Amino acid sequence: MTVGARRFHDETAHTPYSVRTSGHQLEWDIKPFPFKVYTELPAVALPRDVDVLATPTLEALARAAPPAERLTLPALTALLYYTAGVTKKKTYPGGGEVLFRAAASTGALYQTEVYVVAGDVDGLAAGLYHFCPGDFALRRLREGDVRGALAGAAADATLARRAATLVLSAIYWRNTWKYQARGYRHLFWDSGTMLANALAVGEALGLAPRLVTGFVDAQVNRLLGLDPTREAALELVPLGPEGPAAPALGEMPAIAHDVMPLSSDEVDYPELREIHEASRLDSPAAVEAWRHGTRPPPREPRGPLLALPEPPRASRPLGEAIQRRGSTRRFSHAPLSAAGLAAALWAATRPVAADVPDGLVDVYVIVNAVEGVAPGAYAFWPERGLETIREGDFRRESAYLTLEQPIGGDAAAVLYFLAPLDAILERWGERGYRLANLEAGIAGGRAYLAAYGTDFGASGLTFYDAEVVRFFSPHAAGRDAIFVTALGRASGARDGVLLSNTIPSPPRRP
Ligand SMILES: Cc1cc2nc3c(=O)[nH]c(=O)nc-3n(C[C@H](O)[C@H](O)[C@H](O)COP(=O)(O)O)c2cc1C
Structure with a gap:
């Protein structure tokens, strides 16, 4: 048995005692901004007439639509909107405003970021993009087809042939501000609720989404240009049909685009970084070996x-x-x-x-x-x-x-x-x-x-x-x-204001 995750899990457990004695107070002055803003990169606006997605929800969860022949920009846009877009806004007495998203997220802190490695998307030049739900735009972080680099890092050649791959990451501080080290669990719960949407929407659009959890962490983080002490790639979701394979790529040159700080100060939670580090994979061979894990033997019911x-x-x-x-x-x-x-x-x-x-x-x-x-x-x-x-x-x-x-x-x-x-x-x-x-x-x-x-x-x-x-x-x-x-069943009025298939204007910095 391994020690790190077990110890981390036990040390971040809630007990009536730990909750009453935690002493943690929310420092509102340094509440992290909920959007990652690249300050120097031009926005690639996404089309705003988003597909209404008429497939019945339980149908989308039950089976895949016929495969799409191409991944188009409107389909990618729908996928991004229904996975990570702003769907609702609520204004609080005193003027505070929260832009709620398509998927639930602990504390409405939204630490999950979405990137797109696009290779063969109709209407979108090949490249690596960041999706900002705030102004509903992509920003290109790398030009050219970098699918080969992702395929290498994930030890999965199909990623070089699929039209595009989403990469979900998490910015630690956005969640630890409130939840401290236990926030590490939230990175997966919250990217999980987003993936539930992404997988259902991807199936409804015939994009054959698949979840990839094994990859060389350092290579994917480097590809995205992340500061791994603050943000890490968590999951990949290849989308769309397979075409000719993108060329294999070796180690990618570093990128470091300017981003707006989330707050004037940040608190580091080393135990979170350490458990994430301890669960990394270091080489494509290690990824392949790791994937051979089997699930624990099934149990049987004990009664009727x-x-x-x-x-x-x-x-x-x-x-x-x-x-x-x-x-x-x-x-x-x-x-x-x-x-x-x-x-x-x-x-x-x-x-x-x-x-x-x-x-x-x-x-x-x-x-x-x-x-x-x-x-x-x-x-x-x-x-x-x-x-x-x-x-x-x-x-x-x-x-x-x-x-x-x-x-x-x-x-x-x-x-x-x-x-x-x-x-x-x-x-x-x-x-x-x-x-x-x-x-x-x-x-x-x-x-x-x-x-x-x-x-x-x-x-x-x-x-x-x-x-x-x-x-x-x-x-x-x-x-x-x-x-x-x-x-x-909800009691009383519904929360928030439903914005019927509209995309709110970009948020302003407080
Ligand atoms: C993993 C997870 C844990 C949550 N835990 C709580 C909780 O303990 N108490 C609570 O009132 N809401 C909880 N929520 C709901 C969030 O507060 C809610 O998702 C967030 O405020 C965003 O609002 P929305 O889901 O209405 O869009 C949780 C949500 C998620 C996804």
Whole structure:
């Protein structure tokens, strides 16, 4: 077993004691700016008449559209908008304004950045671009076709042939400002919710998206011109049809374009940098070897299973579901239908087309109010149903487990993602920690899509680590709590203002 990720996980666990004694205070004067702004590079404006994405949400999650013959700029634009775009704005008393994005993100801090390695995109010159959701524009960081460099770094020749690849990164300080070192987990939860959107939208557009988690970190960071003490590449998503292979490239010359500082001061969290470093891969050969990890052996239910109905047949267009999405801030106690719960569980546990196996994370459920399902604690078995752990009214416990937040108790059902972390670390080393958190983030993001694609709401939640495992034990013994998503019906007015398929004007520096 590896030590780094296990120790990091334990040291960043929330307990009632740690939360009460943390002493961490938010320094509003240095709250990081939520957009990365390249100050010297011209903007390449993206077309503003974004595709409405009419494919029903559950359909997009179920199967791929026929393959697109070309990757076009409008398709890339839709993918960027529905993955990382600004969809909503809320103005607070006193004048503060938050521009909310297509995907949920811890604390609305939006540390995930998106880059595009474009090779063969109709309407866009080959190059490496950064996407800024603030002014809805790309900025070219490198000219020419650099797909070969990415393919080499990822030990995956198909990346030199696919039309383009998205690279998701995270700027640490944007999240650690509030969440300190535990923010490392958030990098994967939040890029996971974005990937849930990117994968669904990519499938709806026939772009055959695939998740690539293994790559030589230093090479990809250098390609993007990142300062690896502050920002790191996390995941790659190749898109579009394969064409002739781009030429192989050796080590790329360094680039260092000027960017606006996020705040006048920053706090470093060395333990975050260290665990990320410890989970790096150093060579294409190491990437290939790492990909051969296998998932831990499957478990079997211990008791009878309660079958859930089929998810609803009809669902909202995917574009509309993403635009309407917003974390529910308050749930009423109104029940969900069993089909609604089934849709969220089905979506959360869909396979992920990736370079490594999925199925690392198990789903446990607290049911508070679901028609036809007795309130209680359950383990979910994909395609089979719910195994009862114990029946009872657990609203109080669920609020407690989710860091004493009322929404954990008011929700109709709460999904707890748990994983056999030690077994995962044995198979994938320290980088397995990224995989467990990422898979749970994608699952949570897909649960959001199923909720807003049908007729209810959702919210990601943080939690008391050990208390969650204890609650579901002995069934969950030996597992670790990775992430939580609450489902239910919103109480009162919706948050924010829905901007119907419009893109807000560029943000101004405060
Ligand atoms: C991984 C994750 C964890 C979250 N944890 C909490 C939480 O503990 N409590 C809460 O009220 N909201 C939580 N949220 C919701 C975020 O606050 C919300 O996504 C963010 O404010 C952006 O707003 P939106 O989702 O409405 O667009 C979480 C969201 C994510 C993606």
